[in-house]
Amino acid sequence: MIDTSRMEAPLLEVRGIHKAYRSGGGMLEVLRGVDFECPPSGFVAVIGQSGSGKSTLLHLMGLLDSPDGGEVLLGGERIDNLPASRRDRLRNTDIGMVFQAYHLLPELNALENVLAPLLVRHGVGAWFRHRKEARRRAEELLCRFGLSARLHHKPRQLSGGEMQRVAIARALVARPRLLLADEPTGNLDEASGAGILDALCELNRDDGLSIVLVTHDQSIARRADRIVRLVSGRVEGL
Amino acid sequence: MYTLLLCWRYLRTRWIALASVISVTLGVATMIVVNAVMAGFAHEMQSRIHGILSDLVFESHSLSGFQDPDWHMEEIRRAAGDDVEGMTPTVAVPAMLNFHVRGQWVTRQVMLIGIDEKTHAAVSDFGRYLQHPDNRSQLSFDLREGGYDTIDSQTKGETQVATRPALEGAGWPHRRMRVERERLWRERQAQERGTEQAGGGSGDGGSQSSGADSSGPVRPVDHQVDAVLAATNNAPAPEEALAPTAEAHPPTAPVDPFKAAKPEEGRTMDMAKEQFTGIVPGIGLASFRDASGVDRFLVLPGDDVKITFPTAATPPKAVTDTFTIVDFYESKMSEYDSNFVFVPIGQLERMRGMIDPQTGVGSVNSIQIRLRPGADLDAVRDRLRSAFPPDMYAVSSWKDKQGPLLSAVDMEMAVLNILLFMIVAVAGFGILAIFFMIVVEKTRDIGILKSLGASSAGIAGIFLGYGLFLGLLGAGAGLALGLGITWNINRIRVLVEWCTGERVFDPSIYYFFRIPTIVDPATIAWIIAGAVGIAVAASVLPALRAARLHPVEALRHD
């Protein structure tokens, strides 16, 4: 998938993104030509005030929404205008997402939640062929985040920090190239938040995972290689 | 894979959805039971009607019939070809049946049917409906020496059948016993007369016994009849049922039904050894079924009856003749069982004067035709219709004859099915509502799944699969329940009757001892498919809604 000649090119690139929401009578322009890129194995923090459009930008990069203008490129290829099935596939294989509210599936236990992307990817037959391997990978990830004793707990039996670690494990289980995190520490106390952040930094450093982290917390943003600030719908360089 | 897993998990964590399926279950169960019972009744009725009627009936429009059945049968065979398996001529004429029971003459309006005992059983199930095993294999109009079934042969070993002990001694033993009793009674009568006269008393004392001597019913006899009826009604044991009847005979017997009908030859008939022309009346003419389901017989094989019928002359004259009952005919269609009386066709033709004195060729009213299995009923009928002048002959199939009844039953079944299917459809709306609730509740999870790369089709699949699963579950439970009820319906009936003390199913009305059911796999397949289809259809809208959810908005949902 990755073109070696373009290895130096940014992994993720956002060019002139526009996004507006219809609100009341008029249009609310949230993003007005955002340009932004993340190199391979890069760690970029996006900061900005509440309502500045950080989450919106992240959703656009994660293909959960489509921009009104501009383009999103992954590995040099435009991905925002792909057909729905290809975008579903990319979300599943190349992009991992972590949210502020964890977003675990309440009916599944920790292990199953981590396995969810693989369950989504495989049909019934393929799943039974890959089951062992997938389970091993998921257990490994959970152990790595210190959750080896929580494999069969349902989300509501877990603490916030544990849930967020499960969510990160889930985002990583499919070995994505890019991790998008939307205020992963926003709901956590300082200690748990620091733990999560350490885990992300470690992933970036040791595994070479590219991370785009959205936060409004300057101190967290400083852990990143680069900081991008969103102000009134545009990127303000630092 | 996630589709299946989540489907299963939602099912396991949301038992309330099963509540919406209970109505599917009940609807399916009801449909299965109703269809089985209706089909059972319809089949029972059809087979009875068809058992009585032959496949095709060839008849003349006039009551006096047409001449030379043999020639007609030849013609029919030529027109219908190989499809004809058997034919038999019949003569049908309205008549009055009179018999004497407990001091009273009972008169019934009947259809007197002359049949050829050799061939009649070959064109319909006529033989099956007789009470003597030998008559079932080959009817004879000669009285049998006992051996009539005391257990209805058509009930196939059903334990709940009330026995008919009255038929135990029917036949020649009954006849001999009766003749003997009459003789004894006459002797006593004569003795009493003698003593009364010796004592100077006149014969007009109005004593009970002499009252019975007159042919008309008079008060004293009525007393006796009341007493007998009371005794009969009070006697719960079936064995006792006959006893009072038999007891009642001697005083009433002097109204001798056959005294007037001495054989034409002028010699005295030995009643204990000889019989009149045999007849087979419908069982409904000779008996009634009381509230407990026991058959009470008014007359028995071996008894004599009088029948009045019109001759074939113009204008018809009424003639009366005496006949001996040799068997009963029980088709379980009360319409026929209380209407038909079968006599030998030759005898009837002679009595009615239907035989041409010059040629010796008889006339008949109709020819009953049985077709070979698999022959096209309507096609053969139409061929015969075109082969004979329609202004003289009518050709009809058994279905034509009972068309209104059969189509009424079909209609009833169709309407019931529509109504019951409405119930299942209502259940469908229940599922729809509950599914919408579940989709709303699961909105965020749907967003999560989409963020993990689940396709819209996959999301829709979760809910469609859920609906399918619930439908299958509901229909499966309904199937089990329905079949359970159907197979045990008679036990349930007994239970319900025991609990409520009311008769749910009155054998004296339906002439069955148990509720007939037929489980038709095709019908069941349709019902199940319909119910599952409705469940799936009801989940289509919620599933589409789930699939269309915008991932971001779904994620924001709380």
Ligand SMILES: Nc1ncnc2c1ncn2[C@@H]1O[C@H](COP(=O)(O)OP(=O)(O)OP(=O)(O)O)[C@@H](O)[C@H]1O
């Ligand atoms: N569906 C929508 N319809 C209308 N307006 C919307 C919609 N989604 C977001 N907005 C608006 O877009 C703006 C940006 O929202 P967004 O969630 O991206 O902000 P954010 O930077 O992530 O804020 P926070 O730091 O509080 O999470 C907000 O003003 C919000 O009201």
Ligand SMILES: [Mg+2]
């Ligand atoms: Mg946000």
